[in-house]
Amino acid sequence: MDVTKTLVAHILASRLDDVPQDVRHEAKRALLNIVGCTLGGAEEAATEIAISALGPFSGPANAAVIGRRERFDPLLAALFNGIASHVHDYDDTLPKNYIHASSPVASALLSYASVNRVSGEDFLNAFILGFEVVSRIGNATYPAHYDAGWHSTGSIGVFGAAVAIGKLLGLDAERMTYAIGLAATQAAGIREMFGSMGKGFHPGRSAQSGYMAALLAQKGFTSGRFPLEAPRGFAAVTAARYDLAKVTDGLGTDFDLRENTYKPFACGIVIHPTIDACSQLRAAHGFDAADVVAVELRVAPLVKDLCNKKEIAAGLEGKFSIYHAAAIGLGRGKGGLGEFTDAAVNDPALKRIRLLTEATGDPAVSEDGVKVAVRLADGRALDLHLEASLGNLKRPLSDAQLEDKFRDQAGVLSPARIEAAMAACWGIDGLADAGDLVAAAVPA
Amino acid sequence: MDVTKTLVAHILASRLDDVPQDVRHEAKRALLNIVGCTLGGAEEAATEIAISALGPFSGPANAAVIGRRERFDPLLAALFNGIASHVHDYDDTLPKNYIHASSPVASALLSYASVNRVSGEDFLNAFILGFEVVSRIGNATYPAHYDAGWHSTGSIGVFGAAVAIGKLLGLDAERMTYAIGLAATQAAGIREMFGSMGKGFHPGRSAQSGYMAALLAQKGFTSGRFPLEAPRGFAAVTAARYDLAKVTDGLGTDFDLRENTYKPFACGIVIHPTIDACSQLRAAHGFDAADVVAVELRVAPLVKDLCNKKEIAAGLEGKFSIYHAAAIGLGRGKGGLGEFTDAAVNDPALKRIRLLTEATGDPAVSEDGVKVAVRLADGRALDLHLEASLGNLKRPLSDAQLEDKFRDQAGVLSPARIEAAMAACWGIDGLADAGDLVAAAVPA
Numbered sequence: 088m089d090v091t092k093t094l095v096a097h098i099l100a101s102r103l104d105d106v107p108q109d110v111r112h113e114a115k116r117a118l119l120n121i122v123g124c125t126l127g128g129a130e131e132a133a134t135e136i137a138i139s140a141l142g143p144f145s146g147p148a149n150a151a152v153i154g155r156r157e158r159f160d161p162l163l164a165a166l167f168n169g170i171a172s173h174v175h176d177y178d179d180t181l182p183k184n185y186i187h188a189s190s191p192v193a194s195a196l197l198s199y200a201s202v203n204r205v206s207g208e209d210f211l212n213a214f215i216l217g218f219e220v221v222s223r224i225g226n227a228t229y230p231a232h233y234d235a236g237w238h239s240t241g242s243i244g245v246f247g248a249a250v251a252i253g254k255l256l257g258l259d260a261e262r263m264t265y266a267i268g269l270a271a272t273q274a275a276g277i278r279e280m281f282g283s284m285g286k287g288f289h290p291g292r293s294a295q296s297g298y299m300a301a302l303l304a305q306k307g308f309t310s311g312r313f314p315l316e317a318p319r320g321f322a323a324v325t326a327a328r329y330d331l332a333k334v335t336d337g338l339g340t341d342f343d344l345r346e347n348t349y350k351p352f353a354c355g356i357v358i359h360p361t362i363d364a365c366s367q368l369r370a371a372h373g374f375d376a377a378d379v380v381a382v383e384l385r386v387a388p389l390v391k392d393l394c395n396k397k398e399i400a401a402g403l404e405g406k407f408s409i410y411h412a413a414a415i416g417l418g419r420g421k422g423g424l425g426e427f428t429d430a431a432v433n434d435p436a437l438k439r440i441r442l443l444t445e446a447t448g449d450p451a452v453s454e455d456g457v458k459v460a461v462r463l464a465d466g467r468a469l470d471l472h473l474e475a476s477l478g479n480l481k482r483p484l485s486d487a488q489l490e491d492k493f494r495d496q497a498g499v500l501s502p503a504r505i506e507a508a509m510a511a512c513w514g515i516d517g518l519a520d521a522g523d524l525v526a527a528a529v530p531a
Numbered sequence: 532m533d534v535t536k537t538l539v540a541h542i543l544a545s546r547l548d549d550v551p552q553d554v555r556h557e558a559k560r561a562l563l564n565i566v567g568c569t570l571g572g573a574e575e576a577a578t579e580i581a582i583s584a585l586g587p588f589s590g591p592a593n594a595a596v597i598g599r600r601e602r603f604d605p606l607l608a609a610l611f612n613g614i615a616s617h618v619h620d621y622d623d624t625l626p627k628n629y630i631h632a633s634s635p636v637a638s639a640l641l642s643y644a645s646v647n648r649v650s651g652e653d654f655l656n657a658f659i660l661g662f663e664v665v666s667r668i669g670n671a672t673y674p675a676h677y678d679a680g681w682h683s684t685g686s687i688g689v690f691g692a693a694v695a696i697g698k699l700l701g702l703d704a705e706r707m708t709y710a711i712g713l714a715a716t717q718a719a720g721i722r723e724m725f726g727s728m729g730k731g732f733h734p735g736r737s738a739q740s741g742y743m744a745a746l747l748a749q750k751g752f753t754s755g756r757f758p759l760e761a762p763r764g765f766a767a768v769t770a771a772r773y774d775l776a777k778v779t780d781g782l783g784t785d786f787d788l789r790e791n792t793y794k795p796f797a798c799g800i801v802i803h804p805t806i807d808a809c810s811q812l813r814a815a816h817g818f819d820a821a822d823v824v825a826v827e828l829r830v831a832p833l834v835k836d837l838c839n840k841k842e843i844a845a846g847l848e849g850k851f852s853i854y855h856a857a858a859i860g861l862g863r864g865k866g867g868l869g870e871f872t873d874a875a876v877n878d879p880a881l882k883r884i885r886l887l888t889e890a891t892g893d894p895a896v897s898e899d900g901v902k903v904a905v906r907l908a909d910g911r912a913l914d915l916h917l918e919a920s921l922g923n924l925k926r927p928l929s930d931a932q933l934e935d936k937f938r939d940q941a942g943v944l945s946p947a948r949i950e951a952a953m954a955a956c957w958g959i960d961g962l963a964d965a966g967d968l969v970a971a972a973v974p975a
Contacts, residue, residue, distance in 0.1 A: 311724050
């Protein structure tokens, strides 16, 4: 099997014209979501620290970082974009392989487009290519690769960045092979980093390493010729079992972008159903936080085990508290970044609901569902049984909901720039210069 | 077991004064050898291409690259040093785990010392620390890690660079842990790159990534706290079997530098015995290449299988030809870089010997030995049975032989600088500024 060769031929031949309209639209949704997430992380501690540590080593500073005023060389800008985009764990997820594929690909491309003139069509095509390559290599090595302890968003994301940048550089087949090879030999990122800044570092470093692989390949820096399929290639080295046919089967016909999902809430996915159900009750019945006098949740036993903390003080703890989830749903009707700050967790109105909420593990409730019963001060008793949470494949976020999520994260931009940046995402394939998107997504 | 914590405590406490004199001397030999190898690779294609591709992205260009006139930011200089040092596969080897430990460590340190004032004592101590950390993590995961297809010089080398730079930065225990963690999560490099420029890329990238890990850690960029030993840490993710006690047992007492070896010849190790034996015959009997009329070799069957090519035209092929090995030993008495060029392989005097040489696989001969029988034009019949080849642990290269090897590779420097650079290696612990070594090892 000649996996790399087949993949390279597809990459070289690919054109946006051959991508179905629904996939293009889904790519724009992914792009809008990842730009929003990058804005949301642009001033987080991990991003600030990385910039303070590595910024002094920047080359000619002509590349923009989404959501920031400083400029850096494009390799460093790709790193910083990637860290910011994933730091809240709020970016898109492929349920079939748990990869956040947009981050490493878009982080490299947005940096590239800020220093090189790229048409919006070429940009969108490169993004789709990179995304699909990541997901396909993910499928081929899932679950063994992930189960072994690799954080595939980093260890596989690097291929997407290399392919996307390589496509824009116009690499020939030989050099595209080297780009993939030099990506394979930089593939890294272990799950022991979860819970630390190291997790967000992974897509950033893979964006930077993939970009670098493409630059080296462009000048003729050679690699092994069978980086995916060789006995000592990526798949064999990092996955006990794999099926590389999944890299090439249906190339250009089947698109995993159709199975991408977007988080509506900035927290662990297991508390999403509770936020969703409580927000629905609030919207349907129009009560205030102060009206709530009793809350009973029935959740999957695993969810209760994972998220059973009521006495919390830090925003980060709120991301894994089923009680805080009920409080923000009932009290605010949403679960954006602002609901997981230290201030939100200590907001008296939310804290009161959190402390009066009771939760029971119930095997009859799925991990993607919840049963909520609420009593209000005026005596009303409300209840809701949610079976599929907002954001999963059965209930995708609408375009309007993605826009709300974007706005919620884009506080570093002026309102006019927020709207301009979203318009540039929706209209990316009509832009003569994709750099206009980047220009809109940095503060004035 | 608290491997990372124990290792970090040792790193923080380590002082050159506590290192035995024989280990210090071996460290100087390793340093001299790796600086020589870096000089030898400074103008190789892989180095030139990497510089042309990435040089334009350099930050403030204040760091020197061994053997070159240009300057780059120190992270890039570490990368270029590393590529140059390993490109000829001529650097030191630890027979117990096949790691070339000096390259990633020295490549980062030499770059660091060219932009920061570091005493020679601190430099040497950091080098020894980094070397030992690499070898110990190598021992703990050998052979499973290497057998899986990792090129440990890259995938483990990164720890040595992080620790060595972290030591010079004066990181506290928490930040040294992060440096090791951020190294672990950048660990990469697969054996499918062997035979391409990707192989030399590995120690370069690991030098750069380890250096970067230390810089990020210094500013407080966090990582997982158990990067070596956690269930999803480096050892479990990259090695089917491992014994992390080998990382910490005998720390500060047992030094793997004592088991480091240096290649006398710039080629595959299996043809070393033939070059060595033929060079000995030439030195003992003082004949010319033209005097040789017949050569018979008896080598281990595996050696004949691997190196049985007689009709060759490229220098690279000569590195794995037992016939070329006989020709250069008998014709020139050495096997330096100059004996593995295209010109050497096509040199009529050498080619004549190569074509008349016969080789037989003989199970009675070890892979580290050879039996050579030579007939000269004046009728003399010479023979030699070599049982242990020069450069292995039983017959280490002498300091003088290491100096000859250094001179052979240092053609980019003037004779005065060659001697000054060697003197700086031997006297490194007496230098007030280790940067003086770097200054001597670049062209005027």
